[in-house]
Amino acid sequence: MPTFSIRLRLIFLSVLLLSILAGSSALLIRELIRDSRSLSEEAKLVSIVRDANSASKHFGDLKYWAIDSAVTQLAGSQDAAELAKSGLESDLKAISAVDPHVVAAIGGEVYIMTNLTRQAALAYSSDDSAAGNALVAQAKTRILAIEDQIDKIVGRLEEQAIVRRDASMRQAEFATRLAIAGGIGALALALGFTALTVHSITIPLKQLDRSIASITRGDLNVAMPPPSVPEIAAMTKTLAMLRDSLIERDRLEGERQRAEMEAHAARDTAEAALHDLKAAQANLIQAEKMASLGQLTAGIAHEIKNPLNFVNNFASLSVGLLDELNAAAAPALAMLDARRRGEFTEACDLLIGNLQRIGEHGRRADNIVKSMLAHSRGGSGHLESVDLNALVDESLNLAYHGARAQDQNFNVTIERAYDENIPPLSLVPQDMTRVFLNLFGNAFYSANKRKREMNGADFRPTLALTTRDLGDAVEVRVRDNGGGIPPEIRDKLFQPFFTTKPTGEGTGLGLSIAYEIVTNQHRGTIEVSSLVGEFTEFTVRLPRGHSPDRSA
Amino acid sequence: MPVSILIVDDEPDVAVLFRQHFRRETREGVYVLHFALSAAEALDRLASDIEPELVVILSDINMPGMDGLALLREIKKRWPELPVMMLTAYDDEERRRRAADSGAADFVTKPVDFDFLKTRLRELHGSSV
Numbered sequence: 001m002p003t004f005s006i007r008l009r010l011i012f013l014s015v016l017l018l019s020i021l022a023g024s025s026a027l028l029i030r031e032l033i034r035d036s037r038s039l040s041e042e043a044k045l046v047s048i049v050r051d052a053n054s055a056s057k058h059f060g061d062l063k064y065w066a067i068d069s070a071v072t073q074l075a076g077s078q079d080a081a082e083l084a085k086s087g088l089e090s091d092l093k094a095i096s097a098v099d100p101h102v103v104a105a106i107g108g109e110v111y112i113m114t115n116l117t118r119q120a121a122l123a124y125s126s127d128d129s130a131a132g133n134a135l136v137a138q139a140k141t142r143i144l145a146i147e148d149q150i151d152k153i154v155g156r157l158e159e160q161a162i163v164r165r166d167a168s169m170r171q172a173e174f175a176t177r178l179a180i181a182g183g184i185g186a187l188a189l190a191l192g193f194t195a196l197t198v199h200s201i202t203i204p205l206k207q208l209d210r211s212i213a214s215i216t217r218g219d220l221n222v223a224m225p226p227p228s229v230p231e232i233a234a235m236t237k238t239l240a241m242l243r244d245s246l247i248e249r250d251r252l253e254g255e256r257q258r259a260e261m262e263a264h265a266a267r268d269t270a271e272a273a274l275h276d277l278k279a280a281q282a283n284l285i286q287a288e289k290m291a292s293l294g295q296l297t298a299g300i301a302h303e304i305k306n307p308l309n310f311v312n313n314f315a316s317l318s319v320g321l322l323d324e325l326n327a328a329a330a331p332a333l334a335m336l337d338a339r340r341r342g343e344f345t346e347a348c349d350l351l352i353g354n355l356q357r358i359g360e361h362g363r364r365a366d367n368i369v370k371s372m373l374a375h376s377r378g379g380s381g382h383l384e385s386v387d388l389n390a391l392v393d394e395s396l397n398l399a400y401h402g403a404r405a406q407d408q409n410f411n412v413t414i415e416r417a418y419d420e421n422i423p424p425l426s427l428v429p430q431d432m433t434r435v436f437l438n439l440f441g442n443a444f445y446s447a448n449k450r451k452r453e454m455n456g457a458d459f460r461p462t463l464a465l466t467t468r469d470l471g472d473a474v475e476v477r478v479r480d481n482g483g484g485i486p487p488e489i490r491d492k493l494f495q496p497f498f499t500t501k502p503t504g505e506g507t508g509l510g511l512s513i514a515y516e517i518v519t520n521q522h523r524g525t526i527e528v529s530s531l532v533g534e535f536t537e538f539t540v541r542l543p544r545g546h547s548p549d550r551s552a
Numbered sequence: 553m554p555v556s557i558l559i560v561d562d563e564p565d566v567a568v569l570f571r572q573h574f575r576r577e578t579r580e581g582v583y584v585l586h587f588a589l590s591a592a593e594a595l596d597r598l599a600s601d602i603e604p605e606l607v608v609i610l611s612d613i614n615m616p617g618m619d620g621l622a623l624l625r626e627i628k629k630r631w632p633e634l635p636v637m638m639l640t641a642y643d644d645e646e647r648r649r650r651a652a653d654s655g656a657a658d659f660v661t662k663p664v665d666f667d668f669l670k671t672r673l674r675e676l677h678g679s680s681v
Contacts, residue, residue: 302641302642305641305642305662306563306641306662309641309662309663310563310565310569312663313569313663313664314569317569317572317573321572366663373642382645
């Protein structure tokens, strides 16, 4: 049954139901036929019994009237006897089929009996009473025998009729029971098959309905009903196609979203790369600018150094020469009057003063030139394995005492946070010390300048010093709570000769040299962050495991 | 008995400077100063005998043409006993090392501390003063 179509199933069910109907009807008809047959036989038997009873009655009339006519010889009796006899003969004829031999024997006896009565009548008419009586006696014997025979037949027929009637009743009862049982059975069978067929159709339909509902809800992870019925299988196939196309749609949607996300990620990566690239480019440009500025600075220093040396040398020589001049001219001067001698001495003193000023400013210029030359002097120091914390701390002490020496009122709170796990670092100690001296000096200057500007308000100049191991690099942060650096000049901080200090206090080369040393010589980075009125923080990062560039 | 010093520098004013600083010594007959404006000229002067006896050469390093270090090597090749002091405006380890490696007797930075220079000169030729 699994692959039969619904139409076939319904046809099959109809045929089955009709068969059941036909079968049960046939059974009932057969029983009815049997019943009616039994009834007709019973009716026939009843008629025979009636005929037998009629024969018995006619024989009673006959024996009476035959004896009477024999004795009386009356014509009326004679007729009555004849009528009874013909009635008896007709009755016997009717029942002869029941037992032909006995009926024939009864006919024979009747014939003998009537002959005996007729002979008796003749005897009586001839007045032979004795003979007549003897013949009547014989006839009476015959009558008894005939009565006995007729009673036997009637009894037997009545018995047969009773048996037949009982059988008919049983047959009718059986037919009734059979009709009831057959009806119930047929009904049960019909109901059963109908239920089975309906069930076989509705089960896959319900499964299909559940699948449809599930897909409608959006749950595509649903099993399809088994293909048990071709019509439903077709629907199932369509539904499965729908489900598969929905799954495919979802998959494509997912893929589209994934692709979109990937595209987003790729775009973000590209943008980040572009951003990095721009930053790197800016750094490169800055580094290039600084490098060319450094070279220019060094070049200028080279060119100025020699003439400046001459200026300084000749200035100091000239002072000595003036002394010699004074000594040589002393006798002549003694001969001059006081006013002229005074003029001479005044001019000499002015000349000496001028030469001293030339020497003084020459030395100042020489200091600037020396600082400028530091740009070209990178790499002159030796590479050593250094404890960075110790180096920083040593530089801090130097800077602190330097500041104290310049200004007795100088004071600063120092907060140290050293990472004790920084391994020894390969660097040029003199140059890195120079970097830190510069940063500390600037920090001290800035913090104290702010204190002066606040005119005794409650302000504590503070320098916070942090070292940190970053894994592939180490970091030193120098933070002061001075006035900060305005954003517009932050770009110029590392340029040579850029200074915010009054003329004569700063060369503008400190950070420029620090930049040179950190960036070119040690391949590190130096950055500044600042908030005006809050703080300035310089961050120096030095790579680990990188040899400083000796050729820089 | 005076002795000679040869000073090699491409700056002509170096001669003026040295003459003034050594005015007393030249007047007193301690030193006779000779000047050359290039390494080539210095080698020429050395090839022809210098009177009185040359006891030391002072040479600048940065010069056009043959520089002071090349001159130093050349002199050490030809007159190994002649002391050469290097003068330079640039005081750095690299130059000092190279000068010492090439046999320089001393390394003096500009601006020259003449008192120090005179002390070193006395140490170099000893008995002359």
